[in-house]
Amino acid sequence: MNKRIYNALLLCVLVFSQVNVAANDDKNAIKTLLSTTTPHVQLANVYDANNDIAVSRYLVSEKFDGVRAIWTGNQFVTRNGNTINAPHWFVDVLPNVWLDGELWTKHQDFASLSGIVRTIKPNDDDWRKVSYRVFDMPDKVNPFNVRYQNYQRLVSNINQPHIVAVKQHQFTSNETLTAYFERTVQQGAEGVMLHLASAKHRDGRSSSLLKLKPYFDNEAMVIAHLPGKGKYQGMLGALRVKNSDGLEFTIGTGFSDAQRRIPPALGVTITYRYHGFTKHGLPRFASFLRVRTPE
Template sequence: MIKATLFTFLTLISTGLLAQLPPVQLANVYDETKHEDIRQYLVSEKYDGVRAIWTGKQFVTRQGNSINPPDWFTAPLPDIWLDGELWTKRGQFSVLSGIVRTKIPNDLQWQTVTYQVFDMPDTSMPFHRRYQNYLSLITKLNSPHIKAVKQYQFSDNQQLSNYFNQVTKQGGEGVMLHLAEAKHTTGRSSALLKLKPYLDAEALVIEHLPGKGKYAGMLGALKVQTKQGLTFSIGTGFSDKERKYPPAIGATITYRYHGYTKNGLPRFASFLRERPEK
């Protein structure tokens, strides 16, 4: 089982040796030409929430920062390692982010939040067994705000495409594919894939470019830099409030894009959100 792994994880947190980096699994991008046999995967909706690892004692983000829900929210959760998303509903990420980032939790706001569990990590166990384990666990908890993410299995790519279209047309962000026989690993892995109608990535804000016309006196665009050193501007995707109060210089933002230009820059880059850990 996961007791030894969990004990090590909790010990590292308590002693400060974890360096704010919980051992989570990160997804690669699904490519139909590389991942042809869809029967090998279990598929679920990709929830546009805040990634939250339940250590058995507390919620932390994948960067290792603490999340502070009300005591009643965590009371039903067992002393076991879970992975999931704090979520309200589709298209409400900014509202959710405001709720989750508050150090003193608002009980009324947290009543709109659910914990969508999509893994019960165990390095000795394939995902299809981990799925059955977390499904059984959460069914027994019988808590209205702790949910088990349902996994589906498809026989061909057309069925996957139909499910993907159903989710995205209803406002969903995309779908996740878990390799059914894969054991849990740390870091980015092809055992976990994401399929979205667009690509996204993160970048560091390095400059605020002033707006013109109706945006005079507000943000016109963010000048950002990627980890690879690419520098470019993002001028779309902002609400009027975000233009008045843009992400600070030094903040990390997520942007969406559709492939690359011939110069290697993200094509049609658009602001998506500020990373909540910042």
């Protein structure tokens, strides 16, 4: 199919899907059209209070520490296009439209959730703990405040407890935003997301979508295991890692005893959290968060 024709057809499907789901005879064709090996997702920049943005122009929601899942119209995929094998009962209620959201269980439960989502043959009992938190219904036409109304309406019509519309809030000042942020983090959230209400969906990283977290995080490759001392004798003391900027440093906190006994393997990528940088440009107070899950 000519690429220009394909793109035109895709745009038509996404626009009209908000008004009317296609007739049954056309469902298979639409599912094929919406499916993609590499979904076009929007990625967030980091919120910087020094930039003095107009907070009232943004819609703000909780940032869930889940597994990003794009509903293509017929299946869940990760942002890198890998299939997520959810049970039929979980996905059969979802229509032939493009949705973006997080698969989530509860706060501070990412390791358990990751195991559930990565299973090739889904376990019904495990998946009954999971909800799909919809935070966007992307198209190339409507601004985010309209897309928010659209996904709210869609989820309400689905009327299933495991499909949840992420609530958006609006604030008039940095003080009210900060109060919401602190309250949400205290309840166990990873942070908050700020969507520019007037912005249309854009592929890739965008300043129209900002993340505000109580700490920064980044990824690094494990290059060495350093032995433990004292109560960690015979176990892992720290990881020596190298991040994407080529900086090498040591991470010695954040590990459970089980992870110290069987540490992340050499060559794997881990996610670490930190609080700014030292005068030498190294992450300050870096601590282990988790092994990165392949997407």
